[in-house]
Amino acid sequence: MDYFIELFCSGLSRGAIYALIALGYTMVYGIIGLINFAHGEIYMIGAFTSFIVATVLSILGFPLLAIVALSGVAAAVWASAYGYTIEKIAYKPLRHAPRLSPLISAIGMSIFLQNYVLLAQTSDFLPFPELIPDFEFMEPIAHIVGSSDIVIFITTAVVMAVLTYVIKFTRIGKAMRATAQDRTMAMLVGINVNNIISATFIIGSALAAIGGLLIASHIGQINFYIGFLAGIKAFTAAVLGGIGSIPGAVLGSFILGLTESFATGYVSSDYEDVFAFSLLVLILLFKPSGLLGKAETQKV
Amino acid sequence: MLNLENVQAGYGNILALKNVSLNIQEGEIITLIGANGAGKSTTLMTISGVVTCRSGKILFQDKEIQKKSSDDIVKMGICQVPEGRHIFPQLTVKENLDMGAFLRNDKAEIKKDMDYVFSLFPILAERRNQDGGTLSGGEQQMLAMSRALMARPQLLLLDEPSMGLAPLVIKQIFEIIKQINKENNTTIFLVEQNANQALHIADRGYVIENGEITLTGPAKDLLSNQEVQKAYLGI
Ligand SMILES: Nc1ncnc2c1ncn2[C@@H]1O[C@H](COP(=O)(O)OP(=O)(O)OP(=O)(O)O)[C@@H](O)[C@H]1O
Numbered sequence A: 001m002d003y004f005i006e007l008f009c010s011g012l013s014r015g016a017i018y019a020l021i022a023l024g025y026t027m028v029y030g031i032i033g034l035i036n037f038a039h040g041e042i043y044m045i046g047a048f049t050s051f052i053v054a055t056v057l058s059i060l061g062f063p064l065l066a067i068v069a070l071s072g073v074a075a076a077v078w079a080s081a082y083g084y085t086i087e088k089i090a091y092k093p094l095r096h097a098p099r100l101s102p103l104i105s106a107i108g109m110s111i112f113l114q115n116y117v118l119l120a121q122t123s124d125f126l127p128f129p130e131l132i133p134d135f136e137f138m139e140p141i142a143h144i145v146g147s148s149d150i151v152i153f154i155t156t157a158v159v160m161a162v163l164t165y166v167i168k169f170t171r172i173g174k175a176m177r178a179t180a181q182d183r184t185m186a187m188l189v190g191i192n193v194n195n196i197i198s199a200t201f202i203i204g205s206a207l208a209a210i211g212g213l214l215i216a217s218h219i220g221q222i223n224f225y226i227g228f229l230a231g232i233k234a235f236t237a238a239v240l241g242g243i244g245s246i247p248g249a250v251l252g253s254f255i256l257g258l259t260e261s262f263a264t265g266y267v268s269s270d271y272e273d274v275f276a277f278s279l280l281v282l283i284l285l286f287k288p289s290g291l292l293g294k295a296e297t298q299k300v
Numbered sequence B: 001m002l003n004l005e006n007v008q009a010g011y012g013n014i015l016a017l018k019n020v021s022l023n024i025q026e027g028e029i030i031t032l033i034g035a036n037g038a039g040k041s042t043t044l045m046t047i048s049g050v051v052t053c054r055s056g057k058i059l060f061q062d063k064e065i066q067k068k069s070s071d072d073i074v075k076m077g078i079c080q081v082p083e084g085r086h087i088f089p090q091l092t093v094k095e096n097l098d099m100g101a102f103l104r105n106d107k108a109e110i111k112k113d114m115d116y117v118f119s120l121f122p123i124l125a126e127r128r129n130q131d132g133g134t135l136s137g138g139e140q141q142m143l144a145m146s147r148a149l150m151a152r153p154q155l156l157l158l159d160e161p162s163m164g165l166a167p168l169v170i171k172q173i174f175e176i177i178k179q180i181n182k183e184n185n186t187t188i189f190l191v192e193q194n195a196n197q198a199l200h201i202a203d204r205g206y207v208i209e210n211g212e213i214t215l216t217g218p219a220k221d222l223l224s225n226q227e228v229q230k231a232y233l234g235i
């Protein structure tokens, strides 16, 4: 039973990380109907930024809490700057082009960013400082659930709550929903659609960067390629839940995280991806629009 | 109040507006009639800044607006109820109305305007917490007009407000257009297939064919014009 709970907890924290990344995919898709394939790289850049800031601060002897907070903020800000710029350079000029063009541009951006980090940093794995210590009060259950799993889960829950509030109740949140539902009409009521699209990229990038910090500190190492698989997995989760749907992305992420965790624990880690993608195929067979996705309706 | 001078606009390599010039004075109801595909909706979208004006000038209160962004144009006081209503389907009736007042922050006045549109269309008050997408066609048209009124426009662009509605509802919608024009002194630019009704409430009218204005005059004259009768009134 302990083993089951252990797998369950690690599945939840895995799902939480996927959710932080998947939200960016689903929000961008909801607003401009584009799969932003460079989103995994944003997460990777978030991890590198927090790595650099955390390393510098720990050399300077900052307390751990300050290191976590400052590197988190730095990662979110820096990654947002990348997300914002990517949209302006690679997608905005193609907004009226055929659908395939921005998709190809996104793949190009992804490859470019990987190679850029490879050249600017290194191809080796870098040891990531342990930002989340083992809490003393966790001692009795430490063999079942690790401190970092708890931190990841709680951080994600807080971030989700804030995001839900922003989207439901704030002016910018309402404008985002309106733009996602009907862009022409959003323009006609006076919403600056370009700003809303930028805001979406910024928010999605900040979330992915926080995910990057959490996972890097959990696993303990990073390199330029970590964004690729994490991006594919989070994208899978978003599609599983119904691309464009925010609750769908969260649900899909947890289902995927748990599936992988149990597959690894009870079968073999060699098969975790097989299970993950079989699940995707299975769900899409029965519900092509994803669990909470809406079937594409023709707009008049 | 609004002047279009030799406006050209289109989509890709389609030139939908070849040469459109027209003017609207403050307080008027002006109608634009024309066949399917003549360029009526494109005219409104170009005024609103959604479709790019390729050449010519659009002046609103003597300021050039053809290069301005759509949100700046709304800020200046031009609002549009587009063809097909474009209700935000997953926003409630109340939220749809809030979106209409997106650029305003005078809370008390917004509340007043919401009460006003609820008095125009009591059914919307009943449905205020229902998703916009679940309303009937007529109710959606009422909501679309109300949403535009929430911006307190000086110039209201209406694109086929009678499309797909029952005769009784059409009559009600036209009554309300007249009422909005009288009570708030809102200038109205009305695009209609329903030329007969439109010419009956309008002061003046324009006829558009293949992206060009071919005829203009007082609504009364157009109603008795033989060509108009043949082409648009089915007489
Ligand atoms: N988004 C678009 N892309 C390409 N061509 C378009 C687009 N919208 C309109 N057109 C073309 O521009 C021309 C004018 O269209 P517009 O919608 O302005 O006509 P309309 O007078 O409003 O017609 P209707 O009475 O049917 O609404 C048409 O030939 C139409 O095919």
Ligand SMILES: [Mg+2]
Pocket: B040, B041, B042, B083, B159
């Ligand atoms: Mg039209």
